[in-house]
Amino acid sequence: MTKACESATRPRPTENHRPDRRRFLGGAACAGALTLVPGVAFISLAGARSSEQPVSDEHRWGMLIDANKCAEGCDACVRGCVEEHGLWGHDRPETDAQWIRKVTVRDKQTGHVTSLPLMCQHCQYPPCVDVCPTGASFRRADGIVLVDKHTCIGCRYCMMACPYKARSFIHEALDQQKPYAPRGKGTVESCTLCVHRVDAGGERIPACAEACNAEGHRAMLFGDLNDPESELSQSLTQYASEELRADLGLRLGIRYRGL
Amino acid sequence: MRAIAAFQRRVLLAVILALLAGAVVAAEGGVPLPVIPKGKGEQCVEPTPVIRRDHMVFLLHQRDETMHQGVRSKRHSLKECIECHVAVDREGRTIPVNAPGQFCAECHSYAGVGIDCFQCHAATPDSGSRPPASAVHASSELHGGAPHAGFGGALMGPRLASAGEGSK
Numbered sequence A: 001m002t003k004a005c006e007s008a009t010r011p012r013p014t015e016n017h018r019p020d021r022r023r024f025l026g027g028a029a030c031a032g033a034l035t036l037v038p039g040v041a042f043i044s045l046a047g048a049r050s051s052e053q054p055v056s057d058e059h060r061w062g063m064l065i066d067a068n069k070c071a072e073g074c075d076a077c078v079r080g081c082v083e084e085h086g087l088w089g090h091d092r093p094e095t096d097a098q099w100i101r102k103v104t105v106r107d108k109q110t111g112h113v114t115s116l117p118l119m120c121q122h123c124q125y126p127p128c129v130d131v132c133p134t135g136a137s138f139r140r141a142d143g144i145v146l147v148d149k150h151t152c153i154g155c156r157y158c159m160m161a162c163p164y165k166a167r168s169f170i171h172e173a174l175d176q177q178k179p180y181a182p183r184g185k186g187t188v189e190s191c192t193l194c195v196h197r198v199d200a201g202g203e204r205i206p207a208c209a210e211a212c213n214a215e216g217h218r219a220m221l222f223g224d225l226n227d228p229e230s231e232l233s234q235s236l237t238q239y240a241s242e243e244l245r246a247d248l249g250l251r252l253g254i255r256y257r258g259l
Numbered sequence B: 001m002r003a004i005a006a007f008q009r010r011v012l013l014a015v016i017l018a019l020l021a022g023a024v025v026a027a028e029g030g031v032p033l034p035v036i037p038k039g040k041g042e043q044c045v046e047p048t049p050v051i052r053r054d055h056m057v058f059l060l061h062q063r064d065e066t067m068h069q070g071v072r073s074k075r076h077s078l079k080e081c082i083e084c085h086v087a088v089d090r091e092g093r094t095i096p097v098n099a100p101g102q103f104c105a106e107c108h109s110y111a112g113v114g115i116d117c118f119q120c121h122a123a124t125p126d127s128g129s130r131p132p133a134s135a136v137h138a139s140s141e142l143h144g145g146a147p148h149a150g151f152g153g154a155l156m157g158p159r160l161a162s163a164g165e166g167s168k
Helices: A021-033 A040-046 A076-085 A127-131 A157-161 A195-200 A207-214 A231-238 B002-021 B023-028 B048-069 B078-085 B103-111 B152-156
Strands: A061-066 A100-107 A113-119 A137-139 A145-147 A220-224 A254-257 B160-162
Touching: A061 A231, A076 A100, A076 A113, A076 A207, A113 A207, A127 A137, A127 A157, A207 A220, A220 A231, B048 B078, B078 B103
Parallel strands: A061 A254
Antiparallel strands: A061 A220, A100 A113, A100 B160, A137 A145
16 A cells, blocks of 8 residues: 555656646746846746735645655754744654654665655645535645744644654743744644744745755755746756655655655 | 624724823823834834734734745845844843834833744744754764664565664
């Protein structure tokens, strides 16, 4: 059921990042409008949404994680996330919040060790949203799955529903929150794909990917799955990649290579 | 019930505003009137009588738009209110806007309004400094033993055994 290479034998391994024709036209028009600006990466990330404009499904943010480039024992991404969102806990690993973690798996037959970061997979069909009784768990039009902590009652159904164990509950009162990352007792939280950076536009990528690049590993590639010109889409088209637990059919925003 | 409570508070607000207008009454009154520190700059993001009465409406509207639609306009952003309305003590340190006597507390305590915003939202613009090293969870342990741990196997299938997670 859960064989790692399963998605390679399935008929639709990469279709969720292949844009349909309408999206392609939208993306092409967008790229056309920006041809004066040099640099493909800039075009793919800038999106040119003003701060007043609501998000739309013109973009779908996602990430490709290359486990072959991810170094065993390195946790730069985890530290980057902790610093960015002020996630330092109470030195109680059982209950402290964790938005991204490193997982190390060993192939029983060959002994090969694979190391990879794991966080909210930003599903297109998120089970956390299905089970949320208040509508606090939701998926933004651009594919980012979030918790609206203003409506979260802390029931933790979403934590049970998530196949990736990506969510944390805040058990204790906090202080020293970052002004752009409000957090508080009694609510559930998880990776936001650094939504504050995404909304700011420009070339800023999520803190984990930034930290990974700074370390020289470049194992996390962030980008727009709906933009066929983005480095992310190009890479996904060219080389095979897979979803974790593709058998669940959740159409993840995060894809992996080298598992 | 909520509507009645809101109405009562509206009336209360009107009374406070009337009192604020007439400084004479203040001199005679029992409970001292709130002394509201002035914000930075010339004026607020809305005319003073409007923001006074309706700031909660603006804030809650902005909250939903930012949360669900990624609208990041600054005008009614809570983060921006704090930038302008935070006070600084004699040593130059910022004082939380919800501390007793501070901008977002003074009127509220007078009117008996409780807000929970600052359980999550930073009450100073420079909040977010890392606590002393001893109090910080060393993330470099790769979170062995955390409740999230020990499920590499379930995720990857029988071919792979979880090696790095879980110290059980």
